[in-house]
């Protein structure tokens with residue numbers, strides 16, 4: 272039974288599926304800064320840190336990560352550049368699954384997601400552990416393609432898609448918020464949270 276369960280993102284249950292000032296796309300665009308990384312299963316790892324916000328600090332090898340229990344999520348995707356791709360069927364490891372391996376201190380209020388080539392994105396812990404959030408390995412029953420984040424990307428359906436970081440390698444818990452790549456002023460100053468339904472596109476000067 273559990274195996275066949277599909278989590279439908281609460282946003283996908285909305286009557287109106289397209290957030291304000293977004294346009295539906297049928298093709299799946301590819302959007303990222305920099306190069307597409309190569310993948311080596313022998314050296315790939317996934318780390319959860321730092322001590323003492325996380326105990327124990329944990330590292331999964333590729334074999335260990337792929338043996339974690341899987342979840343399946345049906346969700347929409349909204350890029351801040353105004354395209355929305357509806358009806359995505361993701362399979363992977365629920366962010367909440369990490370809580371079966373580490374204890375996260377209540378002092379941890381934010382997460383920094385770390386990816387290949389130093390890409391990063393920040394989000395509140397509560398959003399990160401949403402029940403529709405996962406580390407996706409598959410999209411529409413196929414392995415992710417290199418362009419779309421192979422082997423693993425984060426998917427956070429309720430926030431703009433730049434938080435759905437491709438080529439993820441680690442999760443850093445933080446007591447205080449800090450901008451990631453697109454959130455930093457040099458790269459556009461995208462919003463620290465990024466809720467598409469209230470158009471949290473850019474940071475205010477004070478943030």
Ligand SMILES: Nc1nc2c(c(=O)[nH]1)N[C@H]1C(S)=C(S)[C@@H](COP(=O)(O)O)O[C@H]1N2
Nearest residue numbers: 300301302303304350390419432433436437
């Ligand atoms: N590592 C990494 N992940 C990233 C980005 C990036 O620049 N680097 N861009 C984000 C943005 S802005 C979007 S809209 C989505 C796009 O995902 P897609 O290329 O699979 O459509 O990836 C996000 N994940």
Ligand SMILES: [Mo]
Nearest residue numbers: 350351352433
């Ligand atoms: Mo985006």
